[in-house]
Amino acid sequence: xxxxxxxxxxxxxxxxxxxxxxxxxxxxxxxxxxxxxxxxxxxxxxxxxxxxxxxxxxxxxxxxxxxxxxxxxxxxxxxxxxxxxxxxxxxxxxxxxxxxxxxxxxxxxxxxxxxxxxxxxxxxxxxxxxxxxxxxxxxxxxxxxxxxxxxxxxxxxxxxxxxxxxxxxxxxxxxxxxxxxxxxxxxxxxxxxxxxxxxxxxxxxxxxxxxxxxxxxxxxxxxxxxxxxxxxxxxxxxxxxxxxxxxxxxxxxxxxxxxxxxxxxxxxxxxxxxxxxxxxxxxxxxxxxxxxxxxxxxxxxxxxxxxxxxxxxxxxxxxxxxxxxxxxxxxxxxxxxxxxxxxxxxxxxxxxxxxxxxxxxxxxxxxxxxxx
Amino acid sequence: xxxxxxxxxxxxxxxxxxxxxxxxxxxxxxxxxxxxxxxxxxxxxxxxxxxxxxxxxxxxxxxxxxxxxxxxxxxxxxxxxxxxxxxxxxxxxxxxxxxxxxxxxxxxxxxxxxxxxxxxxxxxxxxxxxxxxxxxxxxxxxxxxxxxxxxxxxxxxxxxxxxxxxxxxxxxxxxxxxxxxxxxxxxxxxxxxxxxxxxxxxxxxxxxxxxxxxxxxxxxxxxxxxxxxxxxxxxxxxxxxxxxxxxxxxxxxxxxxxxxxxxxxxxxxxxxxxxxxxxxxxxxxxxxxxxxxxxxxxxxxxxxxxxxxxxxxxxxxxxxxxxxxxxxxxxxxxxxxxxxxxxxxxxxxxxxxxxxxxxxxxxxxxxxxxxxxxxxxxxxxxxxxxxxxxxxxxxxxxxxxxxxxxxxxxxxxxxxxxxxxxxxxxxxxxxxxxxxxxxxxxxxxx
Numbered sequence: 001x002x003x004x005x006x007x008x009x010x011x012x013x014x015x016x017x018x019x020x021x022x023x024x025x026x027x028x029x030x031x032x033x034x035x036x037x038x039x040x041x042x043x044x045x046x047x048x049x050x051x052x053x054x055x056x057x058x059x060x061x062x063x064x065x066x067x068x069x070x071x072x073x074x075x076x077x078x079x080x081x082x083x084x085x086x087x088x089x090x091x092x093x094x095x096x097x098x099x100x101x102x103x104x105x106x107x108x109x110x111x112x113x114x115x116x117x118x119x120x121x122x123x124x125x126x127x128x129x130x131x132x133x134x135x136x137x138x139x140x141x142x143x144x145x146x147x148x149x150x151x152x153x154x155x156x157x158x159x160x161x162x163x164x165x166x167x168x169x170x171x172x173x174x175x176x177x178x179x180x181x182x183x184x185x186x187x188x189x190x191x192x193x194x195x196x197x198x199x200x201x202x203x204x205x206x207x208x209x210x211x212x213x214x215x216x217x218x219x220x221x222x223x224x225x226x227x228x229x230x231x232x233x234x235x236x237x238x239x240x241x242x243x244x245x246x247x248x249x250x251x252x253x254x255x256x257x258x259x260x261x262x263x264x265x266x267x268x269x270x271x272x273x274x275x276x277x278x279x280x281x282x283x284x285x286x287x288x289x290x291x292x293x294x295x296x297x298x299x300x301x302x303x304x305x306x307x308x309x310x311x312x313x314x315x316x317x318x319x320x321x322x323x324x325x326x327x328x329x330x331x332x333x334x335x336x337x338x339x340x341x342x343x344x345x346x347x348x349x350x351x352x353x354x355x356x357x358x359x360x361x362x363x364x365x366x367x368x369x370x371x372x
Numbered sequence: 373x374x375x376x377x378x379x380x381x382x383x384x385x386x387x388x389x390x391x392x393x394x395x396x397x398x399x400x401x402x403x404x405x406x407x408x409x410x411x412x413x414x415x416x417x418x419x420x421x422x423x424x425x426x427x428x429x430x431x432x433x434x435x436x437x438x439x440x441x442x443x444x445x446x447x448x449x450x451x452x453x454x455x456x457x458x459x460x461x462x463x464x465x466x467x468x469x470x471x472x473x474x475x476x477x478x479x480x481x482x483x484x485x486x487x488x489x490x491x492x493x494x495x496x497x498x499x500x501x502x503x504x505x506x507x508x509x510x511x512x513x514x515x516x517x518x519x520x521x522x523x524x525x526x527x528x529x530x531x532x533x534x535x536x537x538x539x540x541x542x543x544x545x546x547x548x549x550x551x552x553x554x555x556x557x558x559x560x561x562x563x564x565x566x567x568x569x570x571x572x573x574x575x576x577x578x579x580x581x582x583x584x585x586x587x588x589x590x591x592x593x594x595x596x597x598x599x600x601x602x603x604x605x606x607x608x609x610x611x612x613x614x615x616x617x618x619x620x621x622x623x624x625x626x627x628x629x630x631x632x633x634x635x636x637x638x639x640x641x642x643x644x645x646x647x648x649x650x651x652x653x654x655x656x657x658x659x660x661x662x663x664x665x666x667x668x669x670x671x672x673x674x675x676x677x678x679x680x681x682x683x684x685x686x687x688x689x690x691x692x693x694x695x696x697x698x699x700x701x702x703x704x705x706x707x708x709x710x711x712x713x714x715x716x717x718x719x720x721x722x723x724x725x726x727x728x729x730x731x732x733x734x735x736x737x738x739x740x741x742x743x744x745x746x747x748x749x750x751x752x753x754x755x756x757x758x759x760x761x762x763x764x765x766x767x768x769x770x771x772x773x774x775x776x777x778x779x780x781x782x783x784x785x786x787x788x789x790x791x792x793x794x795x796x797x798x799x800x801x802x803x804x805x806x807x808x809x810x811x812x813x814x815x816x817x818x
Binding site for chain 2 (some may be wrong): 035036038039040042043044046047050051056057060186188189190191192193194196197200201203204207208215309312313316317327328331332334339342343346347350351354
C-alpha cells in the first residue's frame with residue numbers, strides 16, 4: 001500500500017508574504033482535515049455495513065439466542081413441571097429480553113448509525129461475546145490487553161527489518177555488483193512467500209525437529225513467577241514468529257532500498273558532486289540520502305501504524321495473543337464492536353499519519369510547499 | 373509496438389532464473405490439464421468429500437511410499453486385492469448336496485522393518501437361508517499356521533484382524549498385528565512370504581462368497597494419506613489448477629481493472645479523477661484481510677466470491693496512483709493530440725492509444741502479484757476459510773495443522789503442499805522479477 005500525497009512540481013521561487021503563506025497553509029489544513037475525516041467516516045461505515053452483512057449477522061445471532069435459551073429452559077429441572085404453553089411463553093419472554101439486551105430490537109440502520117457515531121467519538125462500547133482475560137467486556141480494555149503482545153511482536157520485527165534493511169541497502173548500494181549484492185537480488189523473490197508460511201517451516205525445524213523452541217503461545221504454561229524467567233520465556237516464544245516476519249520481507253526490503261538508493265545516486269548532481277571531489281560520506285549524506293528522506297519517512301510512518309493491525313495470519317499460526325488474532329476471533333464470534341473498534345483506531349491512525357506527513361515533506365524537502 | 377514487446381520478451385533468455393520460472397509454470401499448466409482430464413471436477417469433489425466407504429482401502433496418516441528411499445527402516449506399502457479382480461485365487465470344490473468348499477489363497481511378501489497398521493477382510497456373499505461359514509488361517513514364512521478366526525457371514529461382513537478379541541485372547545496379547553508378523557517371543561518383524569488362506573463353506577447350490585483383502589501398511593502411494601484415509605495425491609493434483617486459476621484470475625482482474633480505471637480517470641480528469649483518488653483513500657482505511665475474513669465467515673466461502681472480493685478490494689490501491697502518474701505523461705504526447713485532431717472518440721483514445729502504451733508496465737506487476745494471490749487463497753484456507761468443497765493445497769495444510777501434524781511428526785502432510793506452493797509462488801516471482809528489470813528502464817543498469 002502507498003499513500004496519496006500530492007508533491008507539487010518544482011515551485012517557482014516567487015516571494016510570498018508571510019501572511020498569504022499563513023492563510024494558504026490554514027486553508028490547506030482545513031480542506032485536508034475535512035477530506036480525511038470524510039474518508040474515515042465512509043471507510044468505517046463500509047466496515048460496519050460489512051460486519052453486519054446487511055442484517056444477515058443479526059439473523060445468525062437471533063438463531064443462536066433462540067437455541068441457547070430454549071436449551072437452557074428445556075434442561076432446567078424446575079421448569080419441567082410447567083405447562084407447555086406457559087413454558088413457551090417464558091422462553092419467548094426471555095428471548096425478547098436477551099434481544100433487547102443485545103440491542104437487536106432496534107432497526108439495523110439505526111444501530112449502524114449509532115455504531116458509527118460512537119466509533120467516531122472513540123466510544124468503543126462493549127463486546128458481544130468476547131471478554132478480556134481480566135473478565136471485562138469493554139472493547140477498549142480487550143484491545144488494550146492485547147496491544148502489548150502485538151507491539152512486542154510487530155515492533156521488534158518491523159523495527160529490526162526497517163533499520164537493518166536501510167543500513168544493509170546503503171552498504172550494498174556503495175559497492176553494487178559484488179557478491180552480496182547479487183545474492184540479495186537473487187534472493188529477493190523469496191518475499192513472495194508470506195510470513196506464516198515461513199512460520200510453518202520454522203516450527204517444523206526448531207519446535208518439532210530440534211525441540212529447542214516452543215510451537216506457539218507467548219509464555220510457557222504455567223507462567224514463570226520470577227521476572228527474569230518470564231522475560232526469557234517470552235523471548236523464546238517471540239523468536240519463531242518474529243523470525244518468520246523478518247524472513248519473509250527481508251531480502252525484498254533490502255533490494256528495494258538498494259535500488260532506490262542506486263537510482264538516486266545516478267543523478268547528475270551526484271556525478272557533479274563527485275567531480276568536485278567531495279568526500280564519499282558527504283555525497284551520501286547530502287546528495288543521496290537527503291532527497292530520499294521523504295520516501296523513507298513515509299515508509300517508516302506506515303510501518304509504525306501497521307503495528308496496530310498486527311499480523312493476523314502469523315499470530316493465528318503461532319497462537320500469539322495479539323490484536324490480529326483477536327480480530328480474527330472477533331469475526332468468528334460475530335463480535336461487531338471489536339471489529340469496528342479495531343478498524344476505527346487504524347483509520348484514525350492512518351488519517352493522522354497522512355495528514356502529518358504532508359507537513360513533514362515540506363519540512364525535509366524545501367521544494368515542497370504546503371497547499372500549492 | 374509489438375516488435376518492441378517481442379524484443380523485450382526475448383531478453384528473458386538472458387535471465388536463467390526466469391527461464392526456469394517459465395518452465396515451471398508450463399509444467400504446472402500441463403499438470404492442471406492432465407488433472408482436469410483424468411479426474412473430472414465432479415468426481416474429484418465426490419472423492420474429496422467421501423468418507424470411509426470411498427477410502428476404506430487406505431491406511432490413516434500414512435507417509436508417501438518414497439520415504440523408503442531415504443529411510444534406513446523399510447515401511448510396508450499398502451495394497452488391496454480381491455477375488456472379483458482375480459487377484460486372490462479362488463477355487464470352488466463341490467462336496468455334496470449343494471454344499472461346497474471355497475478356497476481363497478493369497479500370498480504376499482512382507483519385507484519391511486515396521487509392522488503394518490491393520491489387516492482387513494471384506495466379504496460379500498449371496499444365499500437364501502443358510503449363511504456361509506468362513507475360517508481364516510495365516511501361514512507365516514517359518515511354516516507356522518495361525519488359525520485366525522472362524523465365523524458365519526451375512527451378505528456383507530467386515531473382519532478386522534486388530535480388533536478381534538478372540539484372536540487377542542488366543543495370541544495372549546493386545547497387539548494382534550505384531551504377534552502375527554513376528555516369531556514367538558520376538559519383537560522384530562519376520563520378513564518373508566506370508567500366505568493367507570480363507571476357507572469358505574456354502575450350504576446352498578447358488579451361494580457364492582467374494583472376499584477383498586486390504587493390507588493397511590505404513591506408507592501409501594506417492595503422496596500419502598490424511599486423517600480421513602484420503603489419498604493426498606487428489607488434493608495435491610487438484611490444487612494445481614485451483615491455485616493457478618485463483619492466482620492468475622485475481623492478478624489479471626486486478627491489474628487490468630486498475631489500468632482501465634486509471635486510464636479513464638486521467639483521460640476525463642476533473643471530478644472523475646478526484647472521485648477515484650478519494651475511493652483509493654477510503655480503500656486504504658478498510659482492513660483488507662479482516663474484510664475478506666468477514667465475507668468468508670458471514671457470507672460465503674466459495675472461492676469465486678472470495679476471488680471477486682479480492683479483486684474489488686485490490687483495484688483501488690497504490691497501483692492505480694502509479695498508473696495514473698504515467699498516464700498523465702502519456703496524455704500530453706503528440707500522438708494523442710493527433711488522435712484528438714482527427715476526431716477519435718474518448719473510448720477509442722482510452723482503449724486504442726492510452727492503454728496499449730501501458731502493457732509493458734502492466735506485465736511485470738501482473739506476474740509479480742500472482743504469488744501473493746496464490747498464497748492468499750492458501751492463507752484463508754489455513755485459518756479455516758477455504759472453499760468448503762474444493763480440494764486445495766491450503767486445505768491440506770489446514771487439515772494437517774488441526775490434526776497436529778507438526779506436533780506428531782507427520783511432516784509429509786505439511787511439506788508436500790508447502791513445497792508445491794513455494795514452487796508455484798517462486799516461479800511467478802522469479803519471472804516477474806526478471807520482467808520488471810527488462811521492462812523498467814530505470815532498473816536496467818542497477
